Amino acid sequence: MKPPPFDYIRPRGLDEALAILATHGPDARPLAGGQSLIPLLNLRLARPSLLVDLAFIPGLADVQAENGTVVLGAMVRQRTVERDALIAQRVPLLAEATRLVGHPPIRNRGTIGGSLAHADPSAEYPAIALALDAELVVRSASRERVVPARDFFVDLFTTALAPGELLTAVRIPVPPPGAGWAIQEIARRHGDFALAGAAVLLRQAGDGTCEHAAIALFGVATRPLRATAAEHALTGQPLTAESIREAAALAVEAIDEPLSDVHGSAAYRQRMAGAVVRRALEEASRRAGT
Amino acid sequence: MARVSIGLTVNGQAVSAEVEPRMTLADFLRDELGLTGTKLGCEHGVCGACTVLIDGAAVRSCLMLAVQAEGADVLTIEGLSHNGLHPVQEAYWEHHGLQCGFCTPGMVLTAYAFLQERPDPSDEEIREALAGNLCRCTGYQNIVVAVRAAAEKLAGAR
Numbered sequence: 482m483k484p485p486p487f488d489y490i491r492p493r494g495l496d497e498a499l500a501i502l503a504t505h506g507p508d509a510r511p512l513a514g515g516q517s518l519i520p521l522l523n524l525r526l527a528r529p530s531l532l533v534d535l536a537f538i539p540g541l542a543d544v545q546a547e548n549g550t551v552v553l554g555a556m557v558r559q560r561t562v563e564r565d566a567l568i569a570q571r572v573p574l575l576a577e578a579t580r581l582v583g584h585p586p587i588r589n590r591g592t593i594g595g596s597l598a599h600a601d602p603s604a605e606y607p608a609i610a611l612a613l614d615a616e617l618v619v620r621s622a623s624r625e626r627v628v629p630a631r632d633f634f635v636d637l638f639t640t641a642l643a644p645g646e647l648l649t650a651v652r653i654p655v656p657p658p659g660a661g662w663a664i665q666e667i668a669r670r671h672g673d674f675a676l677a678g679a680a681v682l683l684r685q686a687g688d689g690t691c692e693h694a695a696i697a698l699f700g701v702a703t704r705p706l707r708a709t710a711a712e713h714a715l716t717g718q719p720l721t722a723e724s725i726r727e728a729a730a731l732a733v734e735a736i737d738e739p740l741s742d743v744h745g746s747a748a749y750r751q752r753m754a755g756a757v758v759r760r761a762l763e764e765a766s767r768r769a770g771t
Numbered sequence: 772m773a774r775v776s777i778g779l780t781v782n783g784q785a786v787s788a789e790v791e792p793r794m795t796l797a798d799f800l801r802d803e804l805g806l807t808g809t810k811l812g813c814e815h816g817v818c819g820a821c822t823v824l825i826d827g828a829a830v831r832s833c834l835m836l837a838v839q840a841e842g843a844d845v846l847t848i849e850g851l852s853h854n855g856l857h858p859v860q861e862a863y864w865e866h867h868g869l870q871c872g873f874c875t876p877g878m879v880l881t882a883y884a885f886l887q888e889r890p891d892p893s894d895e896e897i898r899e900a901l902a903g904n905l906c907r908c909t910g911y912q913n914i915v916v917a918v919r920a921a922a923e924k925l926a927g928a929r
Contacts, residue, residue, distance in 0.1 A: 482793055483814055486772040489792030489838050512839075519834045520815035522793070532792065534839060560828070584903025586881065587816065589828040590835065671902045 484522035488531045495538050495620070499647060503622035505531050507644040512536075513556060513595030516587050541594075541649065544568065551653045555594020560585065562593055571655045574613065574662040574680065578605040581664065584672040597633070598648045600640045600704065602740060603674040605664065607634050608699035610651060611707055612680040618650040627652075637703040660684050661769025663761040666700065667753045669744075675700035676745040677753035679732070681761040683720070685769040691715045696728070696758060701736050701750045708732035708758065720766040729759035779840045781806070782850025790837045797821045799837035800847055808848035808876045812905070819904030822877035823847050829884035848876035851883065858924040859883050868917030870909040878904050882918045886925060894919065 492498040502509055510529035512518060513536075521527035535541060541556035544565050551571055553562070562568055563579040582588055582596070582605055596606040597617065610617070610630035617628045619642060633641050642648060656662065666678030678700045684693040694715040696708040711731035718724040733755045739747035774789040781804060788803060797814075800806045800823070812818035814833045821832040824846035851857045859879050862868065869875040878901065885892070885900040892900070897918045898911070906914060 482791065482795070482798055484793040484795070486791070486793055488772050489775055489836070491775075491838070491841070512836075515836070515839065516816060516831075516834055519795070519836065523795070523814050523833065532836075536839065537841075584819070585885070585900065586819065586822055586829040586831050586903060587834075589825070589830050671899050 483525070484519075485525055485528050487522075487529050489534065490531065491534045491537050493537055493539075495541070495647075495649065496622075498533055498535060498538055499620060499622040499645075501531075501533050502647060503645045509533055511598075511647055513598070514558065514590040514592040515595075516583065516591035517595065517599040517601065535647075542592075546571065546655075549655050551655055553593050553651050553653070555592060555598075555648050555650055557593050559583075559588035559591045559593060559596070563588060572613065572653055574656075574664060574682065575609055575653065577662075578609045578664045578680065581605050581666060581668075581672070581675075581678075587672075593651060594648045597651060598640060598642060600634050600638050601674070602637060602702060602704050603676075603678075603700040605666070605675070605678065605680070605699065608678060608680045608697040608705040609664070610653075611705050612682050612695045612697035613653050613656070614695070615654070616652040617648055618652060619646050620649045621646045631707060634704040639704075656682055657684065659770035661765035661767070663764035663768065665757040665761040665764065667757060674744075677701050677750050677757050679754070679757040679761040681758070681765045683762070683765045683769045685720065685766075690717055690719050691724075694728070694762075696732055696762070698732065698735065698754055698758070701740060701754045703738045703740065706735050706737075708735040710735060711758070715762075720762070720769070722763075725759055725762040725766065728762060729755045732758040775838045777838055777841050779842060780844045782845070782847060788837075792836060792838050794837045795833050796823070796835040796837050796840050796845070797832035799840075800832060800845070803837075806847050806849050810873055810876055812873070817905070818874070818877075819881060820874050820877040822880045822904065824880060824884055827884070827887075829881050846880070848880060851879065857883070858928060859886070859918075859921040862921035862924055863914070863917045866917040866920050867913045868909065869914075874904060874906045874909075878906065878914060882921060886918070886922055890926060891922060892918075 508530040661683040666675035711728040741747035810820040812820035
């Protein structure tokens with residue numbers, strides 16, 4: 482057996498889970514789909530004293546639509562996100578991004594909440610949450626709070642979650658009809674972690690100029706980033722090859738702490754970031770209607 | 772660490788056991804149930820050798836704890852066919868889809884789950900479906916050929 486020893490508890494309700502997390506503090510780790518946590522256990526990079534399995538808690542795996550928002554429970558499996566008709570229709574960027582998350586056997590177990598809370602800088606979901614201005618619903622034994630995605634991802638594998646807190650849902654505003662969207666990434670093989678990726682949402686005004694641009698980068702820095710300077714430069718401009726090229730160059734400048742490892746140097750990732758932003762903007766502008 | 776009672780179904784048989792929480796499903800299948808058809812390669816979710824079906828869906832049994840399989844219906848390579856080889860296994864055999872055989876149980880179960888969802892896939896879709904399974908000796912070409920042949924066999928049997 483590879484993992485270090487730990488205790489395991491299977492709460493049957495959310496309040497029970499939150500009480501356990503409150504009592505045990507940082508030594509207890511919530512277990513969602515396990516597709517990030519169990520590798521860390523097998524490699525002994527994580528040594529929790531207690532795993533709190535969320536899979537048997539009713540109500541954490543629902544997909545709901547309410548007032549222009551799609552709400553996904555934290556335990557919604559990635560495979561469900563990929564296939565859900567409501568998500569495909571209202572938030573196609575999320576469905577498309579899911580096809581890039583690992584492989585089907587990973588997505589059969591992995592959850593949207595687990596991926597967001599793990600905050601791998603190369604993962605797709607955190608960048609999608611940023612690009613779509615999602616809100617993360619966080620509960621503890623004593624309170625509930627809602628954290629905007631742009632305040633949630635703090636650093637490498639680090640979020641705004643405090644010990645005792647649990648991500649229970651993500652609320653995604655449905656983009657207006659006609660919004661253009663795209664996700665582009667560069668990875669060694671389909672399903673590998675991105676060496677550089679970009680998720681984009683665009684809205685076009687009646688005169689063909691860009692009314693709103695959201696550009697999120699992943700796989701290039703210690704956390705997913707919004708390329709705000711590039712977004713501002715594009716807003717009010719016609720979406721042309723020229724304006725897109727300029728925005729892509731500006732987006733690269735948003736990378737403040739570039740990742741650099743055996744899979745890709747900082748210089749390589751920065752160059753690829755420019756390429757994926759350009760491709761994503763081109764694809765999104767083709768999809769955008771007025 | 773307190774052991775935990777689990778009850779699950781493995782290849783159609785009800786199984787109950789007390790396990791350490793840290794025991795992976797893969798270790799449980801191999802070491803407790805003696806089902807050594809499930810192979811362990813990387814043990815961190817990269818190679819796909821340990822793929823089994825949980826409630827009909829392919830998963831990595833090294834990335835699942837046995838305690839998480841409470842109430843689950845598990846299918847391993849031993850349970851794929853009770854009467855000779857399954858058509859997917861036959862196709863691998865006939866088309867040299869295996870050489871040393873280590874990756875084969877995971878490859879076969881991945882292909883089996885994939886073909887249930889997509890009975891008539893393109894080669895591109897087959898390659899994408901197998902992208903999460905590493906083979907270090909057969910070569911992927913014949914594996915793709917075998918999966919395509921398996922799709923035809925299964926279509927013919929329907």
